[in-house]
Amino acid sequence: MFSQRLRGIIIFMSEQNPLQTELEYFQKHKQEYLKLYHGQFVLIKGEKFAGAFTTEAEAYQAGLEKFGNEPFLIKQVLDDDGTVSYPALMVGMISIVF
Numbered sequence: 159m160f161s162q163r164l165r166g167i168i169i170f171m172s173e174q175n176p177l178q179t180e181l182e183y184f185q186k187h188k189q190e191y192l193k194l195y196h197g198q199f200v201l202i203k204g205e206k207f208a209g210a211f212t213t214e215a216e217a218y219q220a221g222l223e224k225f226g227n228e229p230f231l232i233k234q235v236l237d238d239d240g241t242v243s244y245p246a247l248m249v250g251m252i253s254i255v256f
Contacts, residue, residue, distance in 0.1 A: 179204055180231035191235045202231040210235075 175181065180202045184191070187207070191200055195210040199217040202208060203225055211217040214232060221230040 176229050177231050180229075181233075183207075184231065184233050188235070192237065195235045197235065199232050199234050202233070203228075 183202055183205045184200070191210075198210045198212055199214050200207065200210050201217045201221050201224075203221075208224055208230070209217070209220055211220065214234070217232040221232060224230075
């Protein structure tokens with residue numbers, strides 16, 4: 159967490175992901191989802207499972223219909239979470255000069 163001073167007012171800004179609750183809920187239930195919905199896309203809002211869909215587009219449409227313009231999580235159920243990390247130096251975002 160960090161803060162910023164703006165015209166005498168201190169504003170606290172959270173570094174937490176806006177979908178942190180949903181991601182944690184997904185991780186808690188991942189083994190169950192792997193058995194029931196492997197390869198499908200699950201829709202999660204808060205700590206509630208809102209459905210499993212064969213395509214991401216179907217999950218997105220259902221999320222809009224159920225939750226409107228509020229954040230919700232769509233996550234494909236796979237053994238590997240698919241997280242990829244690219245260090246800034248590797249992709250040329252920063253450089254080192256000796």
